[in-house]
Every structure is written in structure tokens, then in C-alpha cells.
Amino acid sequence: MSDIAVELKNLNVFYGDFHAVDSVNLSLKNKKVTALIGPSGCGKSTVLRSINRMNELISETKVTGEIIYGGININRSNVDPVEIRKRIGMVFQKPNPFPKSIYDNITWGAKIHGHKDDLDELVERTLKQAALWDEVKDKLKQSALRLSGGQQQRLCIARTIAVKPDVILMDEPASALDPIATGKIEELIAELKHDYTIAIVTHNMQQASRVSDYTSFFLVNDERRGHLVEYGKTDDLFFNPKDKRTEDYISGKFG
Numbered sequence: 001m002s003d004i005a006v007e008l009k010n011l012n013v014f015y016g017d018f019h020a021v022d023s024v025n026l027s028l029k030n031k032k033v034t035a036l037i038g039p040s041g042c043g044k045s046t047v048l049r050s051i052n053r054m055n056e057l058i059s060e061t062k063v064t065g066e067i068i069y070g071g072i073n074i075n076r077s078n079v080d081p082v083e084i085r086k087r088i089g090m091v092f093q094k095p096n097p098f099p100k101s102i103y104d105n106i107t108w109g110a111k112i113h114g115h116k117d118d119l120d121e122l123v124e125r126t127l128k129q130a131a132l133w134d135e136v137k138d139k140l141k142q143s144a145l146r147l148s149g150g151q152q153q154r155l156c157i158a159r160t161i162a163v164k165p166d167v168i169l170m171d172e173p174a175s176a177l178d179p180i181a182t183g184k185i186e187e188l189i190a191e192l193k194h195d196y197t198i199a200i201v202t203h204n205m206q207q208a209s210r211v212s213d214y215t216s217f218f219l220v221n222d223e224r225r226g227h228l229v230e231y232g233k234t235d236d237l238f239f240n241p242k243d244k245r246t247e248d249y250i251s252g253k254f255g
């Protein structure tokens with residue numbers, strides 16, 4: 001089995017006439033956490049959303065280049081994006097549970113995707129995997145909207161896991177949470193990487209250095225196009241960056 005789960009080759013993203021992401025080549029290693037860091041507007045979220053073809057839900061968006069997953073280029077019109085999003089799930093900055101019960105949040109996507117096994121078992125297993133079971137096991141029929149923000153985010157992660165993805169994309173999953181809830185999400189990421197390939201966009205460099213195995217650093221060029229400056233093992237990138245711009249960014253000189 002290849003050690004690469006997803007490979008972006010010459011990825012370009014356009015919002016109308018605006019060339020937002022320029023020629024990105026980046027791999028997500030199997031069962032590792034890859035962080036995407038860089039100043040605001042450098043295209044981190046755009047790159048992340050390309051990986052499971054979420055950008056095409058935004059009108060006037062064009063994505064060129066290859067996104068190799070499972071041996072094929074999934075950035076092709078004959079590939080079903082719904083199937084891709086089942087294999088490559090996404091967790092957003094703001095927790096967005098459905099206005100339904102905790103139980104239904106977990107089972108909803110799984111039922112759509114034809115899950116036929118015991119739903120109670122699925123709910124228990126995924127909530128345990130998301131480190132939420134002990135806190136909610138006595139109120140599974142209660143509305144998910146009554147949970148705290150941190151619990152809602154772990155529920156969203158559980159909902160993502162329930163459809164058995166390979167890859168989980170996380171777009172600043174803890175930025176709306178307090179430090180304790182953030183710590184729980186970081187612990188959860190450390191557990192989840194045993195089973196899933198994870199890509200995480202974060203503004204928080206300490207968080208990137210704590211949770212990720214590999215880090216990619218993005219910047220905009222003079223034409224405001226986001227591009228990849230440096231990619232490497234997280235420790236190398238933080239402690240021994242190759243590019244002066246990476247060094248300046250991680251030492252807080254700009255951004």
C-alpha cells in the first residue's frame with residue numbers, strides 16, 4: 001500500500017477571474033496528520049475544499065489539475081462528488097450539527113449511504129471514537145443543539161466518522177472553541193490518526209506543531225495567488241525551515 005492517501009498535482013483554483021491558488025503540489029500521507037498553515041487569504045481553505053470537491057458548490061469556481069485518490073484523478077466530471085465526500089469527509093470551523101437528536105446526527109448520513117448494520121452499535125462506536133460517549137450516552141434523543149460548542153464539534157467529527165471515510169479534512173476545527181474544548185479536539189485528532197488520514201487548516205502554529213506530522217506553509221505572491229512555499233515533517237519545518245519566508249512566518253515576523 002502506498003504511503004500517500006491523496007496527492008494534489010498542479011492544483012489551481014479560480015473564483016471567477018481571480019486565480020486564488022497557483023500550481024500546488026502536495027501529498028497527504030496515509031494515517032498521518034498534515035497541517036496547512038499560512039497568513040489569512042493564502043488559500044488554505046480553498047486547497048482543503050478542493051480535496052473533496054467542495055469548491056464546486058461555490059458558483060463560478062474552477063479547479064484544474066489532478067487530485068489523485070485511490071489511484072484515480074477524482075477531479076474529473078465522471079467521478080461522483082457525493083461518493084468522494086463519503087470517502088473524504090469534512091469538519092468545519094463552526095460546529096454545524098443538524099437540528100436533530102444526537103442519535104439522528106450520527107445515523108442520518110450513515111442511513112443515506114446504505115448502512116444496514118445495527119444503528120445503536122454504530123452510534124455507540126462512533127461516539128466512543130469521538131470521545132463523546134460518556135458525556136452523552138444518557139441523552140442520545142436530546143437535541144444536538146443543546147450540547148456545548150466543544151461537544152457539538154466532537155459530534156460533527158463522530159458524524160463524519162460514521163460514514164467510514166478514509167480521509168478527514170478539518171478547517172480550523174477548534175478556532176471557535178475555548179482552550180479546554182480545543183485540548184479535547186487535539187487529543188481526539190491524535191487518536192483518530194491511527195485510523196484516518198487527516199488534513200487540518202489552522203491559524204494556530206502551536207496547534208500545528210502539536211497535532212501534525214507534516215506541515216505545509218502557504219503564502220500569496222505579488223498577484224495575490226496562494227501557493228505552497230514549503231512542505232516537510234512538522235519538526236523540520238518548525239525547527240529547521242529551508243525557506244527564509246517560512247522562518248520569518250513561524251518566528252512571528254509577519255502574518
Ligand SMILES: Nc1ncnc2c1ncn2[C@@H]1O[C@H](COP(=O)(O)OP(=O)(O)OP(=O)(O)O)[C@@H](O)[C@H]1O
Binds near residue numbers: 020041043045047058
Ligand atoms: N467564495 C469565494 N469567492 C471569491 N473569492 C474567494 C472565495 N473564497 C475565498 N476567496 C478568496 O480566495 C483567497 C483564498 O481564500 P481562502 O479562504 O482559501 O484563504 P485562507 O488561507 O483559508 O484564509 P483564512 O486563513 O483567512 O481563512 C482569498 O483571496 C479569498 O478572498
